[in-house]
Amino acid sequence: MLFDSSLRKELSRSFGATLAIVLTTVLTMALIRTLGEAAGGNVAPQDVALMLGYATVGYLPTILSLSVFVAIVSTLTRMFRDSEMAIWFSSGVSLFRFLPPVLRMTAPVVLTIALLSLVIWPWSNRQINDLRDRHQQRSDLSRVAPGQFQTSADGRRIFFIDRNSPDALLSRNIFIVDRAPGRESITTAQSGRIDYSPQGVRYLVLQNGTRSDHTEATGAKSVAHFDEYRIKIGETTIAKLIDRSPKSTDTLDLLSGSEHRLDMEAEMSWRISLVLGSVNLALLGMALPAGNPRRNSSAALMLALLAFVVYLNLVNLLQAWTAAGRVSLIGGLIGLHGGSMLGIFALLWWRDRGVAAPSLWPHRTKAAS
Structure with a gap:
């Protein structure tokens, strides 16, 4: 259908441009941090490029989530500003009709985030630790x-x-x-x-x-x-710990761990939250764009960035509470992500009813003099 294909193409173009900008910014910040570690003697200068690559792999789940979120918000905001949304709504298309094309475009990104956070994330942390240990073990x-x-x-x-x-x-x-x-x-x-x-x-x-x-x-x-x-001058060796840190532990080992450790449950909460959070952010991106063409177009984007920061802080808070034993792994995930999804669908329903049925929201008119 023309509606689905045109929307997916525009979302893909916006996602690619946003990803390039965010990735360049994060790479620059990571390069500065890695060069600082190399200058401080914590990393070998010849390993700076490897450290930068492994660190970028660790940042990719958050980068992809932010890029999808900003792409959806910016695309729908542009459609509201150019009155395209008014045309679709007048043709009988509701806001929920945008869900299938948005989810089709988001699904490959969510699968990539799941692969990165559940499989690649612990591998990259192990590589970073090995580089640092090798540097510390040199003569x-x-x-x-x-x-x-x-x-x-x-x-x-x-x-x-x-x-x-x-x-x-x-x-x-x-x-x-x-x-x-x-x-x-x-x-x-x-x-x-x-x-x-x-x-x-x-x-x-x-x-x-x-x-x-x-x-x-x-x-x-x-x-x-x-x-x-x-x-x-003998070779200095540093004994490695038998038990790796939770960040370097494979996901299957976290799930099948024989000992009950809160820090491992907290790490598992973080990895699963990256996947579930990307889905919720994609849905939230459909509810935040402004519906008034006269409204400042950057207001929705600023609100979206604020919502992203708040959601990410809630994920960090959930990880800290899980590590402290204040909430369980399953209960925390259901409470945060399940509750957020219900709230987002309620917001989508409210926005859809407010746009599709303007008679339900009468505006005060000025009396003729």
């Missing part, structure tokens, strides 16, 4: 960069080198602070190199330097000069 020598103070993985040592040689195995002007309970030592050397023992253990060999030790209990200080000094 102390790999942390050192010329002209920068770097801290070892255990926090005991602080390294500084002035510059590297072309082969990157020899360094100049080395400074090391080694802290231990009750003592502190400061080592400086003119040069240093990396050496390997027959067993494959790595050593940092310092040449022509000075070592100063300070004992806090007695206050004793000692200074020693050396021609060569070897420091064992």
Whole structure:
């Protein structure tokens, strides 16, 4: 039918344009945040692109929901402003007649959101955690960069080198602070190199330097000069937790978990809410557009953005209440999303009756003088 095809085409075009704008904005913000983490030493600089990609995958369910919502609101607002809605209503088309084409356009997006939130979301979180763990597990020598103070993985040592040689195995002007309970030592050397023992253990060999030790209990200080000094630099390993965080746990594992954990139920509430919320927002987008052509066209869009923020905050509140044990998983989902759907259909019915039967809403007319 012409009505269905034309509406779906316009909704698809509006959805594509909105998605491009929102995705560009989110990518820019995520890039700034990832670069900040890389500058702070939490992420390896070479992993910035991967971190950005995994983070974007995590944001996609919310981005798609917002894009569909804004596309429906902007499309119907444009039809109200250009009096197209008045033509359809006068032809006997009710507001509920818009449901089938809107839902047909929304269905693939909702399925994509379900795939992203239930399957891809935990996978992307695991990849992000693995990148951060791998960066934290790197050796102390790999942390050192010329002209920068770097801290070892255990926090005991602080390294500084002035510059590297072309082969990157020899360094100049080395400074090391080694802290231990009750003592502190400061080592400086003119040069240093990396050496390997027959067993494959790595050593940092310092040449022509000075070592100063300070004992806090007695206050004793000692200074020693050396021609060569070897420091064992072992690979630092961080034991990984057997139980992953709820964000990194697969959905099937959350559903079939042997132990009852509120944080896992809260994570499950968040994932399901992303799917159900996208459906409710698509329905809400049909009820918010303005019906008066003289009304400011941006008012409906501003109201839609406010409604989206409120709904997203309610989802976060439901997750927090589930984690605190104040509501159950099923009861919270039914209460929030089921109640919202009933309210949206009531609003659609009220808008449909108000538009299709104007005689039920008499307007006050000014008496002729």
